Amino acid sequence: MKFLVDAMFGRLARWLRMSGYDTVYDAGLRDGRMIGIARDEGRILISRDRELISRTKAENVPALYVTSLDFTEQLRQMEGEFGVVFQDSPELSRCPVCNAELRLTCKKDIKAKVLESVIEQYDRFWVCSGCEKIYWHGGHWKNVCGTLERLRGAKND
Numbered sequence: 256m257k258f259l260v261d262a263m264f265g266r267l268a269r270w271l272r273m274s275g276y277d278t279v280y281d282a283g284l285r286d287g288r289m290i291g292i293a294r295d296e297g298r299i300l301i302s303r304d305r306e307l308i309s310r311t312k313a314e315n316v317p318a319l320y321v322t323s324l325d326f327t328e329q330l331r332q333m334e335g336e337f338g339v340v341f342q343d344s345p346e347l348s349r350c351p352v353c354n355a356e357l358r359l360t361c362k363k364d365i366k367a368k369v370l371e372s373v374i375e376q377y378d379r380f381w382v383c384s385g386c387e388k389i390y391w392h393g394g395h396w397k398n399v400c401g402t403l404e405r406l407r408g409a410k411n412d
């Protein structure tokens with residue numbers, strides 16, 4: 256399952272990538288180009304622009320109208336509509352910045368790029384195969400857990 260996310264949903268795009276879903280997000284894309292990419296690459300277009308959604312559907316490309324401006328609600332809608340599973344491990348993730356795949360890396364290879372205190376504190380590090388940004392559980396992922404808890408907690412009520 257691959258996605259193309261409209262300009263106003265950058266946070267959702269990052270979350271989809273962090274959860275391992277191949278997601279195109281480029282605020283510079285115009286409507287026609289977005290529809291073209293979604294069609295050519297087999298992506299589901301995610302937007303809150305009704306006109307764009309109906310144009311997309313008219314071309315037989317799957318599209319989802321985002322109903323809520325609340326972020327947790329948006330995650331819940333993605334789960335409900337597509338069975339998207341949001342998770343908080345870099346292991347299964349793509350780079351939230353550039354969408355490329357992450358791979359495990361060795362501590363000795365990242366010495367120049369990551370603070371020594373961080374290297375001492377964590378065991379595993381991942382590097383983006385695209386932009387070469389370094390990731391670890393405690394870094395980029397530290398705020399993810401709270402939102403996931405809200406998402407799961409609210410569902411169990």
Ligand SMILES: [Zn+2]
Pocket residue numbers: 350351352353354355383384385386387388
């Ligand atoms: Zn990257």
